[in-house]
Structure formats: C-alpha cells, structure tokens
Amino acid sequence: MNEQVRTVRVSPAMVQQRAADLVKSDAQILLLRAHPEWTHGDVKVGDAVVRVLPGVSQLAVLDILATLSTDERAVVLTDRPAEDLGDAVLARAYKYGIELPDEWQA
DSSP states (O other): OOOOOOOOOOOHHHHHHHHHHHHTSSOSEEEEESOSOOOSOOEEETTEEEEEEEOOSHHHHHHHHHHSOTTOEEEEEEOSOHHHHHHHHHTTEEEEEEEOOOTTTO
C-alpha cells in the first residue's frame, strides 16, 4: 500500500533556491515534493537554465531523464512517494531522494 503524501504548491523563490543547489551538484534532477503543476517557466541560475517539470509518475520522470542533454538540469515537481518513483529514478536524483519543502517557506 502506498503512503499518503502531503504536497504543497511551491513558490518561484523556493524553486529558484533549490535550482541553485542543483546546479552546484553533479545531479541532473532534483525531485521536489510538490503539486506537479508549474506555470512560471524555467529558472535561470547564473548562466545555467534549469527546467521545471511535472513528475506525475515514474515513467514521466524517466522520460525527463532520457530527454535531458548531459549539460541540462531540471527541478521535477512530484506528488509521488519514493516507492512509486523507484530506485531507477532516486539513484539519479539530487541527494538520492525527494526534497521536502518547508511548508512555511514553500
């Protein structure tokens, strides 16, 4: 049985902050526990552009990973629990997991 997970809508400032951390790392994606909806476009971190994409399923996130070029990065907003995303996704994510935003700062 899947655990019930609480998600929040994240602000552009929260996504910008997480994107900045992602760009400093070797990971290509950062999974952020949030409603998988985003209308603010990509975010710029220095010279890098970080895509912000919904991750509604394991297949959707694997597709994101397959289509990113080696120098591209993405913050993936997902409401899926870790068990749904699976090891194939988590092993390639920033800090090997799903970031949980502080609801007061989201």
